[in-house]
Amino acid sequence: MIRQPVQLRTRIVISALSILAMFVAYEAIAMRQSRINPKQTVVPGITSIWDGIQKMTTPNSRGETWLVEDVKATYGRLLLGLGLGIGLSIVIGVAMGAYPWVEAFFVPAVSFFAKIPPTAMLAVYFVLFGTKTEMFVAMVGLSVFFTLAQSIYQVAKKDVTDHSVFKAYSLGATSLEVIYEVLWKQILPRVIESIRLQIGPAMVFLIAAEYVVGDVGIGYRIRIQSRILNMNVVYIYLVMLGGSGLLMDWSLTQLRRKLCPWFGE
Amino acid sequence: MRNQILCLSLAGLAVAAGCSKSTPTNNGGSGPVASGSTPTFSLAWSEYPSWSVFGVAHEKGIIDGAEGKRGPIEEKWGVDIVLKEADYDTCLTYYGSSETDAVCITNMDTLAPSLSRASVAILPTSTSVGADACIAAGIDNLDGLKGKPTYGLEMSVSQYCFERNLELQGKTIADYPFKNMDPGAAAQAMQTNQAEIESIMVWNPFVLQTLRTRDGAKVIFDSSTIPEEIIDMVVIGKDALAKEGGEAFAGAVVEAFYEINKMMADSATGDETLIAIGQKFSSLELADMKEVVKQTRFYGTPDEALALLTSEKFQNETMPQVSSFCESHGIVASKPTVGFNKDDAQFNFTTKFVEAAKAK
Numbered sequence: 001m002i003r004q005p006v007q008l009r010t011r012i013v014i015s016a017l018s019i020l021a022m023f024v025a026y027e028a029i030a031m032r033q034s035r036i037n038p039k040q041t042v043v044p045g046i047t048s049i050w051d052g053i054q055k056m057t058t059p060n061s062r063g064e065t066w067l068v069e070d071v072k073a074t075y076g077r078l079l080l081g082l083g084l085g086i087g088l089s090i091v092i093g094v095a096m097g098a099y100p101w102v103e104a105f106f107v108p109a110v111s112f113f114a115k116i117p118p119t120a121m122l123a124v125y126f127v128l129f130g131t132k133t134e135m136f137v138a139m140v141g142l143s144v145f146f147t148l149a150q151s152i153y154q155v156a157k158k159d160v161t162d163h164s165v166f167k168a169y170s171l172g173a174t175s176l177e178v179i180y181e182v183l184w185k186q187i188l189p190r191v192i193e194s195i196r197l198q199i200g201p202a203m204v205f206l207i208a209a210e211y212v213v214g215d216v217g218i219g220y221r222i223r224i225q226s227r228i229l230n231m232n233v234v235y236i237y238l239v240m241l242g243g244s245g246l247l248m249d250w251s252l253t254q255l256r257r258k259l260c261p262w263f264g265e
Numbered sequence: 266m267r268n269q270i271l272c273l274s275l276a277g278l279a280v281a282a283g284c285s286k287s288t289p290t291n292n293g294g295s296g297p298v299a300s301g302s303t304p305t306f307s308l309a310w311s312e313y314p315s316w317s318v319f320g321v322a323h324e325k326g327i328i329d330g331a332e333g334k335r336g337p338i339e340e341k342w343g344v345d346i347v348l349k350e351a352d353y354d355t356c357l358t359y360y361g362s363s364e365t366d367a368v369c370i371t372n373m374d375t376l377a378p379s380l381s382r383a384s385v386a387i388l389p390t391s392t393s394v395g396a397d398a399c400i401a402a403g404i405d406n407l408d409g410l411k412g413k414p415t416y417g418l419e420m421s422v423s424q425y426c427f428e429r430n431l432e433l434q435g436k437t438i439a440d441y442p443f444k445n446m447d448p449g450a451a452a453q454a455m456q457t458n459q460a461e462i463e464s465i466m467v468w469n470p471f472v473l474q475t476l477r478t479r480d481g482a483k484v485i486f487d488s489s490t491i492p493e494e495i496i497d498m499v500v501i502g503k504d505a506l507a508k509e510g511g512e513a514f515a516g517a518v519v520e521a522f523y524e525i526n527k528m529m530a531d532s533a534t535g536d537e538t539l540i541a542i543g544q545k546f547s548s549l550e551l552a553d554m555k556e557v558v559k560q561t562r563f564y565g566t567p568d569e570a571l572a573l574l575t576s577e578k579f580q581n582e583t584m585p586q587v588s589s590f591c592e593s594h595g596i597v598a599s600k601p602t603v604g605f606n607k608d609d610a611q612f613n614f615t616t617k618f619v620e621a622a623k624a625k
Binding site: 033036037039040041042043122123126127130131132211212213214215220223224226227228229 | 354357358361362363377378380381382416419420421444445446447449450453454457459460461462504596597
C-alpha cells in the first residue's frame, strides 16, 4: 500500500543511511579515480579533504583566513542584496496587486526582466553599478526583485477575494488598513514561500558573478582553486553552500509556521 | 519554473566564464572508415592563435577531429586524433582529471597538474611577445600606477608577467596591488570607462580590442620585455604517451602543427590560413591578425622550437624562475621536478618529436 507511515525511529535510520550512502559513493568515485592515477587531486579521498580544511582555516602571510574573508564577502553581498530585493518587491508587488494602474505601469518591465539571467548581462551591470560590492548587491537584489514582485502581485491579486476586501471597506476600514490587515496578512505565507524559492537562484547568480569579477568570495575561491586543481578546497565550499542553503530554507519554513500558524503545512 | 531559472543561470555562467564550444563536428571532407584497432587519443584545445592551428587543421582536412574519422596525417601515423575544444580553464581541468590525453597549455600552468600527472611537453607552439599587456587609462607610466590596483586573472601568466616587469624595473611588488578579475570582464569594464578600473593586465584578443575601443588607453608594459618566458605548448600525459600508439599520436600532432605553419609561411595560402585562424579568435581581421601573430610569435619550424628547448637561458633561468613564482604564489605546494629530455622528471620537455619532424 502506498503512503504507509513509518515510525520516527525508522525514518531517522533510513535518512542516516542515505547520508552514509553519499559518503560511500563519494569515496568510491575517489578510489576509482585514484586507481586511474594514484596522485590525482580532482576527486580527493575524504582524508585529503582534511588538508583542504586546514588550508582554508589557516591565516596567510597577510593575516587573512580564506574561509573568514570569503564567507564575510559572499554572505554579506547575499544578505544585503536579498534584503533590498525583498523589501522593494514587497512594496511594489503589493502596490501592483492593490492598484491596477500601478500594475499596468510595472507589468511590462517586471515580467520581461524576470526572464533574463542577470549574469548574461554582466556588462550592463558594470556600466550601471561598477565592479565593486554595489554590483554584486544589485545583481542579487534585482534578480530577486523581478521574479518576486511578479509572484507577490499575482497572489495579492488572485488569493485575496473581492468579497473580503469589500467586507473590510463596509466595516469602515481605510485603504491602508485593507492593504495591511486583509491583503498583506492573507498573502504573507505565500510571500515567505516565494522568498524561499528565490534564494537558490540568487545564490547561483552571485556565485557566477564572483566567478568572473570577484577578488574575494566563494565564487572567486572556487574558480582560482579549481584552476590549480585544489579540489579538496573546492568541495568543502560546495558542501558549505549546500548546508547554508538548507539552513536558510529551514529557517524560512520555521518563520512561516510561527507567523502564520493558520496556513498549515 | 525554478529549474528553468537554474538552467538559464548555468547557461549564463558558461557565457560569463568564456564561451565554451563543443567538439567540432565533421567537416564533410575526406572520411576514412573507422577502424576498431586504431588507437584513439584526445587533444583538448582552446581558442588561441597558435592553438587554433589544430582547429584549422581539422577544417582544412589534414586531420579529422571527430572520433572514428581520420585525415591523411592520422592515416599515416595510424592513430585517431579526437579534438576537444573548450574554454582554457576547462582544458586545464580536463587534463588534470585525465579526461584528455594531451592539452594546449602554457609552461606555467603545466606545473600544477604535473605534480599529480607526470607531463611531457612535446611541442612549443608560440611565445608571448606583447600578447600580454598592462593597459591603463589616465595613467602615463609605472610611477603613476603606484598604489593603484591592476585587474587581471590571479595565479595566471598575467600576474606572472605583471610582477616580472615590476621586478625588471626595480619596483617593489607590494606597491602595485594586483586584483583578481576575469580578463574578459576586466577588458569589458575598461572599455565601458568604469571609473574604478584604471589599469588592467590582460591577454589577446583583449589587448588589441581594448586599445582600439578605449580612447586614451595606453600600454604601460607588456610581455615583449620577457620574451620566451611565457610559452604556449602542447603537453601530453606521460601515461598517455606510454600507451600503445602514444608516440605516434605525438608525432601526428607535431606534424599537423608544422603543416599549417607551412601554409602560413607560403605566400599563396598565408593570408587565407591566417584569416581561418583568426576567425573564431574574436573575429579579428587580417590586419589585426598580422599584429596578433607578431605579439604571439609562432615556433613555426622545428629549428625554432629546438632553439628554445636547448637554450641555456630557458632551461636554467626561465623555468626555475617560473617554478619559484608558482611556489611563492601558492599555485603549487612544492616545485615539481622539471627536466629537459629527462624521462623521470615530473615535467619533462622533450625534443624527440620535434627532432623527428626535422629529420623528415
